[in-house]
Amino acid sequence: MSAVAAAPVRQRVALAVLNVLPYLVAVAASFAAAGVFIALMGFDVARAYQTILFTSFRNANAFGQTLNKFVPLLLQALAFALPLAGGKYNVGGEGQMLAGAIGAAAVGILLPDLPGLALLPLVLLASLIVGALWAALPAWLLYRWGINEILTTMLLNFVSFSLVDYVATHVWPDPAAGHPTTAPIGAGGVLPVLLPRTTLHAGLVISLLVAAAAYVFVARTTVGYELVATGANPRAARVFGIHVRRLFLLSLVLGGAVAGLSGGIEVAGVHQRLIEGMQSNFMLLGLIIGLIAKGNLAAVPVVAFFIAVLEVGASAMQRTLAIPGEMVFIVEALILLFILLSDRLRKR
Amino acid sequence: MDGWESFIGLARLILLAMVPYTLASQGTMLAGRAGVFNVAQEGIMLLGASVGFLAALRGGSLWVGMLAAAIAGGLLGLALAYFTSTLKMDQFVIGLALFFVGLGASSLAFKLLVGVTLVLPQIPTLPDLKVPLLGDLPVIGPILFNQNALVYLSALVSLGLYYYLYRTSWGLELRAVGENPKSADSLGINVTAQQYAATIMGSMLIGIAGAYLPMVYTGTFTQGIVQGRGWLSIALTFFGGWRPGLIFAGALFFALVEVGSLRVQIMGGVVPHQVLRMLPYLTTILVMIFAFRWVRVPAFLGQTYDREKRSLS
Numbered sequence: 001m002s003a004v005a006a007a008p009v010r011q012r013v014a015l016a017v018l019n020v021l022p023y024l025v026a027v028a029a030s031f032a033a034a035g036v037f038i039a040l041m042g043f044d045v046a047r048a049y050q051t052i053l054f055t056s057f058r059n060a061n062a063f064g065q066t067l068n069k070f071v072p073l074l075l076q077a078l079a080f081a082l083p084l085a086g087g088k089y090n091v092g093g094e095g096q097m098l099a100g101a102i103g104a105a106a107v108g109i110l111l112p113d114l115p116g117l118a119l120l121p122l123v124l125l126a127s128l129i130v131g132a133l134w135a136a137l138p139a140w141l142l143y144r145w146g147i148n149e150i151l152t153t154m155l156l157n158f159v160s161f162s163l164v165d166y167v168a169t170h171v172w173p174d175p176a177a178g179h180p181t182t183a184p185i186g187a188g189g190v191l192p193v194l195l196p197r198t199t200l201h202a203g204l205v206i207s208l209l210v211a212a213a214a215y216v217f218v219a220r221t222t223v224g225y226e227l228v229a230t231g232a233n234p235r236a237a238r239v240f241g242i243h244v245r246r247l248f249l250l251s252l253v254l255g256g257a258v259a260g261l262s263g264g265i266e267v268a269g270v271h272q273r274l275i276e277g278m279q280s281n282f283m284l285l286g287l288i289i290g291l292i293a294k295g296n297l298a299a300v301p302v303v304a305f306f307i308a309v310l311e312v313g314a315s316a317m318q319r320t321l322a323i324p325g326e327m328v329f330i331v332e333a334l335i336l337l338f339i340l341l342s343d344r345l346r347k348r
Numbered sequence: 349m350d351g352w353e354s355f356i357g358l359a360r361l362i363l364l365a366m367v368p369y370t371l372a373s374q375g376t377m378l379a380g381r382a383g384v385f386n387v388a389q390e391g392i393m394l395l396g397a398s399v400g401f402l403a404a405l406r407g408g409s410l411w412v413g414m415l416a417a418a419i420a421g422g423l424l425g426l427a428l429a430y431f432t433s434t435l436k437m438d439q440f441v442i443g444l445a446l447f448f449v450g451l452g453a454s455s456l457a458f459k460l461l462v463g464v465t466l467v468l469p470q471i472p473t474l475p476d477l478k479v480p481l482l483g484d485l486p487v488i489g490p491i492l493f494n495q496n497a498l499v500y501l502s503a504l505v506s507l508g509l510y511y512y513l514y515r516t517s518w519g520l521e522l523r524a525v526g527e528n529p530k531s532a533d534s535l536g537i538n539v540t541a542q543q544y545a546a547t548i549m550g551s552m553l554i555g556i557a558g559a560y561l562p563m564v565y566t567g568t569f570t571q572g573i574v575q576g577r578g579w580l581s582i583a584l585t586f587f588g589g590w591r592p593g594l595i596f597a598g599a600l601f602f603a604l605v606e607v608g609s610l611r612v613q614i615m616g617g618v619v620p621h622q623v624l625r626m627l628p629y630l631t632t633i634l635v636m637i638f639a640f641r642w643v644r645v646p647a648f649l650g651q652t653y654d655r656e657k658r659s660l661s
Contacts, residue, residue, distance in 0.1 A: 041460065089440055141633070147640045150387060150440065151583050155629045158576045166622035288448060291441055324459040329452035336445050337431075344435050 022346070023292075026338035034331045043323050051321060052313035052328065062312065064198030068270065070308035071203040072097070075262035076286025077293070077300045078214050082258065083149075083251040084295040085218050087231035090252055092138060092153025093259040094283035095160035096131040100260025102167055103130030104267040105274035108185025109172050119188035124206070124264045131260010132253050134160070139252035143245050149252060157283075164276050172274075180276035191269035201269035208301070210258060215297040227251055231295075259283075281329075285311065288332050292339055307332060352487065358607065359491045363499055364564060365603035368393070368557040370502040372581035373588065373595045374509055375553030379425070380590055381513065382546035383526040384432055385650040387443035390578030391450025392421050392551055393558030394571075398454035400559025401569040402461050404471045410563055413471070414556055421555020422548050424450060429547040433540050436652045455571050468568040474498060474560075498560055505553065506596040513592065522546055526646035529653035539653060554578070576629065583632045587639040590646055605631050 035045045056066040076093045083090040103126035111119060138152035168180035191201040218224040230237040230244050238244050266278055289307050293299040314328035372389055379386045386392075396417035404413025424446050431442040462469060474496035483493040513519035524532040525542045533539050561573050584602050588595030609627040612619070 089444075091444070137633075141637065145637060145640050147636050148586070151579060151586075151636065152633055154579045155576065155583070155633055158579075158629045159626045162622040162625040165625075166620060169622075170620060284448060284451070287444060291444065324456055326452045326456035326459065329448065330456060333445060333448040333452055336448070340431070340437060340441065340445065341435070344437055 022339060022342035026335050026342060029338050030331045030334035033334055034327055037330075038323060038327065041323070043321060048317055048321060048323055051317045052310060055313045055316040056309045060195065061198050064195055064200035066308050066312045067200050067204050069311055070305050071201075071207045071269070072262045072266055072280075072282045073285055073289060073308050073311075074207045074211055074301055074304040075258050075265070076282045077289035077304050078211060078286075078297070079255040079259035079262070080283075080287050080290035081293065081295050081297055081300055082214055082218070082255045083248070084290060085224075085231050085297070086227040086247050086251045087234060088142070088248050088252060089150045090135065090153055090255040090259075091150055091283070091287065092135060092156050093255070093262075093286055094279050095153070095157040096134045096256040096259035097263035097266070097279055097282065098160040098164050099134035099263065100127035100131035101263030101267045101274055101278065102164065103127050103260065104189075104264035105167070105172070105182050105185060108189035108267065109183055112186030112188075114186060114188050116188035116190075119186055120191065120268065123185065123189040123268050124261060127260045127264020127267070128257045129260070131263060132257035134260065135252050135256020139249045139256070142252065143249040149248075153252075161276075164274065168274055168276050174273070182274040184273045185267065189268055190272055191265065199270075201265075203265035203269040206261070206265060210261065211297070211301050214258070218297050223247070223250070285332070288336055292336050294339075294343070356487060356490050358611065360495070361607045361611075362600065362603045363491065363495055365606050366599045367498050367502045367564075368560050368577055369581055369584055369599040369602045370506060370596055371498075371557035371560070372554045372578060373584040373599060374502075374505055374592060375421075375550035375557070376582055376585040377588070377590050377592060377595055378509060378550035378553070379428075379543075379547040380585065380649055381526045381646055382522050382543045383529060383646060383648040383651065383653065384428065384543050384547045385439050385443070386425075386428060386547065386550060386554075387440055387582065388424060388428060388446040388450060388551075388578075389554050389581055390574055390576070391447035391454075392424050392554040393450075393561075393574045393578045394454040395420050395424065395450040395457075396555035396558025397561050397573050398458050398558075398569050400555070401471060401562040402457060404559075404563065405469055406461070410471065410474060413563065414559055417555040417559030418552040419555075421558070422552040424555075425548040425551025426544070428551065429544040432652060433543040433547070436654050439650050439652070454569075458569055468570075470567040471562065473565075473567055474563050496564065498556075498564070502599075503596070506592050509592040523646075526648055529648055530655070533653075533655055539655075554581075557581070580628065580632055583636055583639075586643055586645070587635055589639075589643045601635075602628070602632070 031049065035049065038048050039045050056062055076097065079093045079096065080090050104123045107126040108119065108123045111122065114122070134156065135153070138149050138156065141147040141152055142149045165180050168182050172182040174181045174183050191203055194200045194202055194204060218228060226237065226242045227247050230242055230247050234244050262282065267274060271278055285307055289300060289303045293303045310328050310332065314325040317323050317328070318325040372393060376386055376389060399420040400413040400417030403416030404410050407413065428442060428446055431437045432439045476494050477497055477500070479493035483489045485493070513523060521532065521537045522542050524537060525539050529539045558574065562569050566573060580602060584598050585595060588598040605628050609624045613621040613624045
C-alpha cells in the first residue's frame with residue numbers, strides 16, 4: 001500500500017525539483033558571471049554579494065522598504081503577465097501606472113476633505129479606472145485593426161511622461177517643490193502604515209489580494225481558461241469558437257487596470273502626491289519578473305519578492321561600496337536569459 | 349531672403365533628424381525580411397550611443413566610435429540570431445531580454461569609464477562635409493550637399509539595401525526566407541545563415557543609429573538620449589511597408605514631426621511644450637492606424653522556423 005502511494009509522491013517531488021533546479025542554476029550562474037565582473041573591476045565580491053542578498057533582512061525597517069518595493073513590482077509583473085497568458089505583450093505598464101497615478105492624485109487633490117473611509121477607496125478606484133482606460137486605446141486598436149500592441153502600449157508610455165509633467169507643472173503644481181510635483185492629496189487618501197516604526201504601507205495587502213484574484217481568474221474561471229487556450233494556440237482557440245480578439249482586448253484592459261492601481265498605491269502609500277519620475281524602472285523589472293516566471297501567475301509573487309530583495313540590495317551596494325547599481329540589472333537580465341536557455345535545453 | 353534662410357535651416361535640421369530613424373528602421377527591415385522581428389532597437393541604440401560615445405572619447409576619433417557602436421550592435425544582433433534562429437526561442441521574449449541587456453550595459457559602461465560626475469565629458473560633433481560643385485548650388489546645395497557624412501551614408505544604405513534586396517540573388521533568397529522558410533530551405537537556401545547575416549547587419553545599423561545621437565545632438569551620453577526613437581523606428585518600418593525606399597520616405601515624415609514639434613516648442617505660444625512633446629508619439633500611433641491597413645508584412649515575421657517540426661503554414 002505505502003509502496004504504491006510512495007511512487008507518485010516521489011515522482012511529484014522529483015518533478016518539483018526538476019522545475020526549481022533550472023532557476024537555482026540560472027541564479028547561481030548569473031551571480032557567478034557578475035562576480036567575475038565585479039572582481040575584475042577591483043571590488044570586494046564577497047561584500048558585494050552580502051550587501052545584495054542580506055540588506056533587506058537586516059532590520060524591520062529595511063524589510064518594510066523591501067516590501068514597499070515589492071508592491072509595485074508585483075503589480076507591474078501582473079499587468080504584464082495577465083495579457084501574456086493570452087499571448088499579448090503589454091509593455092505599457094509604465095504609462096498605465098502614471099495614468100493611474102494622475103487619476104489618484106486628481107481625486108485626492110479635488111476631494112481633500114472626505115474622510116479616509118470614502119477618499120481612500122475613491123483614490124484607488126480612480127487609479128484603477130484611468131489605468132484601464134489608458135490601456136483601452138491600444139487594446140481597441142488591436143481589436144479593431146489588429147495593430148501591434150507592443151508598439152502602441154510602449155509609445156503611450158512616452159505620452160504619459162509628458163502628461164505627468166504637464167499635470168505637475170500646470171494643473172495642480174506645488175510651487176515650493178524644485179521638481180515637477182503636485183500638491184499633496186487629502187489626508188484621508190493616504191494608505192495606513194501596517195507596521196509601526198516602519199514605512200510599510202497597506203498596499204502590500206491590496207497587491208497580494210490582486211495577485212490572488214489574478215491567479216483565480218486565470219486558473220479557475222471559464223474566461224481565464226479561454227484566455228490560456230488562446231495564448232497556447234490562437235488558431236485552435238478560434239476554431240473552437242472562442243472570441244479571440246475580445247479576449248485580447250479584455251486581458252490588455254485588465255492589465256492596464258492592475259498597472260494603474262500600482263500608480264494609485266504609489267501615490268496613496270509612498271509619495272502622497274504625484275511626482276515626475278515616480279515610475280522609476282518598475283515596468284522593466286515587472287517585465288523581467290513576468291518573463292522569469294514564464295507567465296505563471298502563482299510564481300510571479302515569489303519572483304517579484306526576489307527581485308525586490310535584489311533591487312534594495314543594489315541601491316545599498318551602490319551607496320556603501322560604490323559599485324554601479326546597474327550591475328544588478330545585468331544580473332537580472334542574465335537570470336532571465338539563463339532560464340530561457342535552460343527551458344530550451346530541457347525540451348531537446 | 350530671411351524666409352529662405354529659415355527654410356534652409358529647417359530643411360537641414362529635418363535631414364539631420366532623419367538619419368537615426370532611417371538607419372534603425374532599415375536595420376529592423378533587413379532582419380524582418382529574413383523573418384526575424386527585432387524588438388530590441390531601443391536597447392541596441394542606447395548601447396550604440398554609450399559605446400560609440402565612450403570609444404570616440406577614448407579613441408579620439410568619431411569613426412572609432414561609429415565602428416565600436418556597430419560592433420556592439422552586431423554582438424546584440426548575434427545574440428538575437430543565436431537565440432531565435434539556432435535555439436528557436438521566441439523572438440519577442442528574446443528581443444525584450446536584449447533590450448534589458450542594452451539598457452543596463454549602456455549606463456554600466458558609462459559609469460565604469462566616466463564615473464558619476466557633474467561635468468559630463470564632451471566629444472566633438474560630426475563635421476559637415478561639402479560636396480564639391482553641388483554644394484555651391486543655391487538652396488539645394490546647403491540642404492542636400494553640405495551635411496555630415498552619416499546623412500549621405502543613410503541615403504546610400506537605403507539605396508544599397510534596395511539594390512541588395514530586389515536586384516541580387518542573395519536579396520531574393522533573403523526575402524524568400526522571410527516569406528516561406530520551408531520552401532526556401534527545400535530549395536537549398538541556408539535559412540540560418542541568411543537570418544544570422546540579416547539580423548547582425550541590421551543590428552549594426554541600429555547601433556550606428558544610436559551612436560549618431562551623441563555625435564550630432566548632445567556631444568555626450570545621457571540615459572534618456574534615445575527617447576523612444578528605437579520604438580518609433582519599429583513603427584516607421586511598418587509605415588514603410590518593410591521596403592527600403594518607402595522607409596526612407598517615411599523617415600522624412602518622422603523627422604518632420606520631430607523637428608516641427610521642437611520648433612514650435614522653441615517659438616513658445618499658447619500650446620504648452622508638454623503637449624507638443626507628445627506629438628511624435630501620438631502622430632505615430634495615428635499613422636499606424638493607416639499603415640496597418642495596407643501594409644504587407646513578411647509572411648513569416650516573428651515566427652520561428654524549425655525544419656524538424658511539422659507546421660501548418
